Amino acid sequence: MHGQGIIFDMDNTLLQSRIDFESMKSHTYQFCVEQGLLSPECLLSEHTTSTLIEEAKASGLMTEERLAALWGIAERYETEGMLQAELEPGAKELLQSLKGKYHLVVVTNNATQAAIKALKNYEIQVEFEYVVGREYMEALKPAPGGFQYVLNQYHHLKPSDWLSVGDSWIDGKASQAAGIPFVAYRSDPVQLKSKGVLPLGVISHLAELPQWL
Structure with missing residues (x-):
């Protein structure tokens, strides 16, 4: 067992985001x-x-x-994209099975x-002890600030007591930088490798996550 805590990314990990990330980036x-x-x-x-x-800030x-x-x-892109978001398959069932454990x-x-x-729209907010958005980070993922904020809330746990799961290389990069094992969910393996992300495991459905706990 890898420990007592799980950190989830949100977009395209818990929710099927409709955010137009390419247009936002452009x-x-x-x-x-x-x-x-x-x-x-x-x-x-x-x-x-x-x-x-982050590069612009530098x-x-x-x-x-x-x-x-x-x-x-x-x-603007986030608000518009979240209006039509849906739960990732198995997300609610997974969270309900993990809560309390x-x-x-x-x-x-x-x-x-x-x-x-x-x-809250999908009635899963209650499953989480913290929702850490960008206001809690000095720098966004792939920087590890959000993960370090979480670690600071649980002084009795080591980074290795946690597991994180996300769809993007930036999730894996941030997780690794914080010393937290990473499970890639429906990620591009070529991109992960090119960015130096070495996941503990790779899953294609959230129901597969417990095998890595």
């Missing part, structure tokens, strides 16, 4: 280039929205107004209140 990139925060030569295919924002030209505008772009937490790059609202 819009974010366009804004950053127009504001001089990123070079037009920046290789968009190598980035997610979160990594673009430019030294970020202001509170520009950052607020960037988060505004993300929130493990500490259950969500770590997402989405805004916290938007994430809580989405989880």
Whole structure:
């Protein structure tokens, strides 16, 4: 058994997100280039929205107004995408079977209140002890800040007492950086490998997760 806690990603792990991530990324990139925060030569295919924002912040030209505008772009796409979200197959059944046996937490790059609202819509928010959105992180996944926040809430548990599950390489990268074993859910194995993510296990249905606990 790998321990007493499980950290879930939200989009395309618990909920079948309808967020247009590619358009969100393109819009974010366009804004950053127009504001001089990123070079037009920046290789968009190598980035997610979160990594673009972190690179823009590292430019030294970020202001509170520009950052607020960037988060505004993300929130518009998130709000629209969550209106039509659906539960991933087996999500509710899995969570109900795990509750009381493990500490259950969500770590997402989405805004916290938007994430809580989405989880409440499908009556699964009550299964979680914490929902950790981007407001709790100094830097978004693939940085480990969200996972480290969780670890700080459970001082009696070691990183190895946790397991995380997510669909994206950024989930795996953040998890590994925090020392937490990662299970990849319906992920692209080529992309995981190219980003240096070495999952403990790979699953195609949430019902398979207990075999890694």
